[in-house]
Amino acid sequence: MALDQATVIAGDRPILDQLTLEVGEGQMVAIIGPNGSGKSTLLRALLGLVALDSGSVQIEGRPLTDLTARQRAASMAWLPQDSLPAERLRVEDVVASARFRFSESRQDGIEAAHRALEDAGAASLVDRWINELSGGERQRIELASMLAQESKCWLLDEPANHLDPVWRARTLKFLSKRLEQGNTVLVVLHDVHLLGHIDAVETRVVGLREGKIAWQGRLGDGDLGEGLKRVHGIPFERAVAGDREYWIPGEEPVE
Amino acid sequence: MMALLRWLPWVVLAIVIALATAWIGPSLDDEHGQWILRELRLPRALAGAMVGAVLSAAGAVVQILLRNPLATPSTIGTTAGATLGVLAALVLGSGSTWMGLPILPAAAFAGALLVTLVIASVAARDRARTEDVLLAGIALTLATGAMASGLRLGIDQVTSLSALRWSLGSLTILGPDRISMLTPFVVISLAGMLWLIRPLEVLVSGIERARTRGVEVTRVRTLGLGLASLGVAACVATCGPIAFVGLICPHLVKRVLGSAPRILLPASILLGVVFLPLCDSIGRVLWEQREIPVGVITAALGAPVLFILVVRRGRMSSRS
Numbered sequence: 001m002a003l004d005q006a007t008v009i010a011g012d013r014p015i016l017d018q019l020t021l022e023v024g025e026g027q028m029v030a031i032i033g034p035n036g037s038g039k040s041t042l043l044r045a046l047l048g049l050v051a052l053d054s055g056s057v058q059i060e061g062r063p064l065t066d067l068t069a070r071q072r073a074a075s076m077a078w079l080p081q082d083s084l085p086a087e088r089l090r091v092e093d094v095v096a097s098a099r100f101r102f103s104e105s106r107q108d109g110i111e112a113a114h115r116a117l118e119d120a121g122a123a124s125l126v127d128r129w130i131n132e133l134s135g136g137e138r139q140r141i142e143l144a145s146m147l148a149q150e151s152k153c154w155l156l157d158e159p160a161n162h163l164d165p166v167w168r169a170r171t172l173k174f175l176s177k178r179l180e181q182g183n184t185v186l187v188v189l190h191d192v193h194l195l196g197h198i199d200a201v202e203t204r205v206v207g208l209r210e211g212k213i214a215w216q217g218r219l220g221d222g223d224l225g226e227g228l229k230r231v232h233g234i235p236f237e238r239a240v241a242g243d244r245e246y247w248i249p250g251e252e253p254v255e
Numbered sequence: 256m257m258a259l260l261r262w263l264p265w266v267v268l269a270i271v272i273a274l275a276t277a278w279i280g281p282s283l284d285d286e287h288g289q290w291i292l293r294e295l296r297l298p299r300a301l302a303g304a305m306v307g308a309v310l311s312a313a314g315a316v317v318q319i320l321l322r323n324p325l326a327t328p329s330t331i332g333t334t335a336g337a338t339l340g341v342l343a344a345l346v347l348g349s350g351s352t353w354m355g356l357p358i359l360p361a362a363a364f365a366g367a368l369l370v371t372l373v374i375a376s377v378a379a380r381d382r383a384r385t386e387d388v389l390l391a392g393i394a395l396t397l398a399t400g401a402m403a404s405g406l407r408l409g410i411d412q413v414t415s416l417s418a419l420r421w422s423l424g425s426l427t428i429l430g431p432d433r434i435s436m437l438t439p440f441v442v443i444s445l446a447g448m449l450w451l452i453r454p455l456e457v458l459v460s461g462i463e464r465a466r467t468r469g470v471e472v473t474r475v476r477t478l479g480l481g482l483a484s485l486g487v488a489a490c491v492a493t494c495g496p497i498a499f500v501g502l503i504c505p506h507l508v509k510r511v512l513g514s515a516p517r518i519l520l521p522a523s524i525l526l527g528v529v530f531l532p533l534c535d536s537i538g539r540v541l542w543e544q545r546e547i548p549v550g551v552i553t554a555a556l557g558a559p560v561l562f563i564l565v566v567r568r569g570r571m572s573s574r575s
Binding site for chain 2: 047048049068069070072073074076077078080082084085087088089090093094097098100101106129149
């Protein structure tokens with residue numbers, strides 16, 4: 001998966017500014033950055049949900065614009081920031097609908113949906129209506145839908161939003177399991193500390209600022225503090241608790 | 256195949272109820288009464304069932320495609336476009352033909368399609384939001400409404416009176432010839448909309464989600480809106496604009512059976528099949544001296560439903 005010199009302009013301001021990024025198969029990439037730095041747009045550009053004003057997107061070596069909607073769905077599954085609509089829909093129907101790209105009978109689709117729900121730890125929710133679920137339960141439905149879609153690459157936009165700390169940790173643990181299964185994971189995160197829940201050694205962190213990559217490095221290389229400073233524009237202080245490190249925003253520089 | 260068998264008893268039941276509404280009203284025991292039943296009331300019930308099915312299905316489909324519970328053929332301008340077409344045809348002379356086609360339905364379809372194509376092109380733009388589509392629909396409804404009022408001045412008083420009666424929405428003027436003209440449009444429109452169920456199942460969980468799951472959203476949206484407006488135009492041409500059916504029926508179904516298109520669409524069709532002939536019969540018995548046009552009945556029932564929905568929606572969005 002690659003973005004080459006990708007630019008997206010809204011009004012007169014670039015949201016992505018000639019951004020070039022390559023993600024290899026089976027990699028774990030975390031995208032961080034302040035609000036409005038272009039994190040979500042980066043995912044949407046890869047998915048083809050926003051048109052590029054210049055530059056190009058390559059998916060598995062082919063230009064995105066050459067792929068049909070079904071081929072895109074086979075390559076990439078997406079967890080958007082906005083939650084599922086508050087419609088009266090059965091959980092199993094919602095999960096089964098993520099399998100649109102397969103030409104299969106309804107029976108097969110429902111069976112696959114049940115398996116996905118089980119793998120996402122949500123087997124008990126099968127018969128519920130989605131508009132009656134809690135935030136954590138909805139999250140499990142979203143993850144089950146992504147499993148059901150069986151795409152190679154997972155693109156997640158703030159998957160930890162609106163979740164309690166336990167569910168945040170569980171979601172990230174779930175993602176590291178996907179990595180072990182050979183999926184590529186691209187995750188937008190506000191909170192870098194959540195990366196501590198990922199067991200995978202090789203986590204690449206990409207920091208965006210004003211539509212450009214301001215810093216990138218590997219988690220655990222020790223210079224995350226420098227990266228956060230470049231991305232957010234203020235110094236961060238390191239704190240250690242147990243075997244985890246935490247980064248706390250420091251004083252705003254006085255002009 | 257299995258699905259078809261499961262629906263069959265309900266289809267039969269709905270048609271039986273729809274036709275049974277013909278017996279509602281003053282009793283028709285003598286020979287003259289039997290004639291009225293056979294020649295007037297049964298065709299009327301049949302036409303009502305067909306029109307009800309199309310309007311209700313079109314409402315359900317438009318609501319899913321535009322992601323808005325208040326979207327219906329009457330709120331996105333389809334009905335208004337068809338109405339304008341019909342009035343234009345009346346000015347030219349309703350009996351006339353154009354290239355062998357009866358001008359009335361052709362003009363209705365032209366009007367409905369024109370407005371809906373404009374709406375579809377708004378909807379097909381990459382960054383179109385649902386609100387844009389609805390607002391464009393309202394703007395077009397107002398514009399065509401103004402043109403329609405202007406056209407009314409151009410027709411003579413007798414035609415004007417029948418145009419007024421037609422514009423209230425009524426099933427009374429339907430003869431067998433009108434019904435046979437309506438049938439192919441109803442069949443194509445309904446079959447086409449049912450054929451779109453699979454992509455619609457994905458679209459209910461969001462337009463962009465559907466796109467990333469392999470649905471060619473623009474194609475489905477254009478096809479769906481086209482098929483809905485084809486059916487609606489044929490209905491408006493034959494019996495005038497009957498509002499709110501596409502709002503009430505899908506909403507009752509959603510409350511009881513949920514919003515999954517797999518269930519919602521066929522169930523809305525069946526409810527429409529029953530609902531419109533029933534409203535028509537109510538209009539027949541409510542006021543002894545005169546018949547109340549069915550469009551007046553559906554509006555009287557539908558306006559409060561719309562009001563409640565708007566209030567609820569406001570409350571829901573302020574809560575979240």
